[in-house]
Amino acid sequence: MQAEMLRLANDMASTHSFSFLLSSLAVVTLGHVLRSPSLHLRRETKSSLGYPKDSLLNFTELTAEYGYLSEEHKVLTDDGYILTMFRIVKARNCHRAKRSPPVLLMHGLLQSSDSWIDSGPDAGLAYLISDACYDLWLGNVRGNYYSREHVRLDPDKDPAYWKFYIEEIGIYDVPAMIDYVLEYTGFEKLNYIGFSQGTGTFLVMCSEKPGYCDKVKLVISLAPASRQMHTQSKIFRTVTQFFYRMEDTLSRAGLYEAFSKGGPGQEFAAFFCHLSSEAERLCEEVIYEFDHVNSLHFGSIASKTIRVLFGHFPAGTSVHNMARYGQSMNSGRFEKFDYGREQNLVLYGSEEPPQYNLSATTVPVMCIYGKNDGLVDTRDVEWLMAQLPNVLELVKVEDPQWSHLDFTYSQYTKNTVFPKINEYLLKFSYG
Known part of the structure; x- marks a missing residue:
């Protein structure tokens, strides 16, 4: 069986049809049915x-491989989800006391805390922040492979587990992690860094959970995802709108989980991308087709990182969450889920879904974004920042080819985005 898979994959590597095939696999690799143990x-x-x-390697193993000591923490949300957080307690290149307050780093859609370390100790943002002597905590939201537990619901048997989107992540997950970090460390406030969905869910929290913005000193927003009206990635539009139209x-059909780690899409990509330089190049091509406005840009993500990241990505989420992203492609508003006029009237008291209250995000915000981002378009970023009441600075990365996934996987993070991140963390830290 493995020999046959190897022969098939090498045959595929000789053609450019792989981009189309992997994109197609991304649409159909859903749910429990495709979490077949025989494929793992x-x-x-x-x-x-x-x-x-x-x-x-998992997070604690991988950080230890490079001389960093990490702890695993379990966090319980008010609605019974059990989340996993990691804390880097000892950095390889920090030889002084930790700065305060703590920093909470939140991943994007279909990612996990691993995304911050997959590019290695010279580029991974988790390593860079830890080496600068910040007390770094990394979150994992419900539905990814680190946070796939509940006090009552079995994600493999109970559809109710998967009935969530950014609303529940913002109302339950982000506040639970903030509270846990503050209680554990004894501080009243922390600094928050959110990538893509990691910013969007923070905005939901500020809108729907009064007082929680007061627990944060600073938000560093990396390619923030709110409305996505101008998203240029044809693949992402096609996939998310497929979920939006086909969710019911x-x-x-009993399919509620999307893009799980261990599903055939992730398993096949991890297998294929390490086979040869040709296969690796095609995997890189898929990433750039998916992520870039100008898909001719190559080289920001190192070859080794390409092979590593597919071992951890995609990390899983709900079909309902993916459907909400499909909705956001068609709306000029940052709004709750649209269930249709009749159900909206029952749930919201209005025919249209309510907008999130962006003016409630009173915490100081610094934003960094890229010109070549095919997933979160510059126009949507600039629209969002115009709605927020306390924006300190809006920074467009100087590299005109900087894109969405470069924030987590680029080999150049240390010299492109980290200096500005460190500048603001220093302003809002002590020690």
Whole structure:
């Protein structure tokens, strides 16, 4: 079986049809049905097949590999979800007391805390922040493979587990993690860094949970996802709008989970992308087709990172959350889920879904974004920042080719975005 997979993958590597095939796989690799144990190879088997070691390690193992000591923490939300957080307690290059207050770093859609370390200690933002002696905590939202637990609901059996989108993440997950970090460390406030969805859910929290913005000194927003009216990625538009149109059909078929780690899409990509330089190049091509306005831009994400990240990505979310992103492609508003006029009237008291109150985000915000971002367009970023009452600075990365996933995976993070991040963390920190 493995020999046949190897032959097939090498045949595919010789053609440019792989981009289309992997994009198609992304649409159909959903749900529990596709979490078949027979498709999931053991770590030992993957190691024997030559998978990069870093792609097989979890967060604490991978950070330890490079001389960083991490802790795992479990956080319980008010609605019963059990989330996993990580704290880097010892950095390789920090030889002084930690700065305060703590920093909470939040990943984007379909990612996990691993996304901040996949590019290695010289580029991963988690390593860079820790080496600058900040007390760094990393969150994982419900539905990804680190936070796939609940006090009552079994994600493999109970559809109710998956009935969430950014609303629940913003109302329950982000506040629970903020409260946990503050209680554990004894501080009254923390600094927050959110990438893409990690900013969007923070905005939801400020809108729907009065007082929680007061627990944050500073928000550093990286390519923030709110409305996505101008998203230029054809693949992302197609995939998310497929979910939006087909959610009811998928639910009737028993499919509620999307892009899980261990599903055939993720397993195949992890297998294929390490086979050869040609296969690796095609995997890189898929990333740039998906992410860039100008898809001819190559080289920001190192070859090693390409092979490693597919061991951890995609990390999983709900079909309902993906459907909400499909909705956001068609709206000029940052709004709640649109269930249709009749159900909206029942749930919201209005035919249209209510908008999130962006003016409630009173915390100081600094934003960094990229010109070549095909997922979060510059026009939507600039629209969002115009709605917020306390924007300190809006920074467009000088590299005109800087795109969405460069924030987590680029080999150039240390010299492009980290200096500005560090500048603001220093302004809002002590020690």
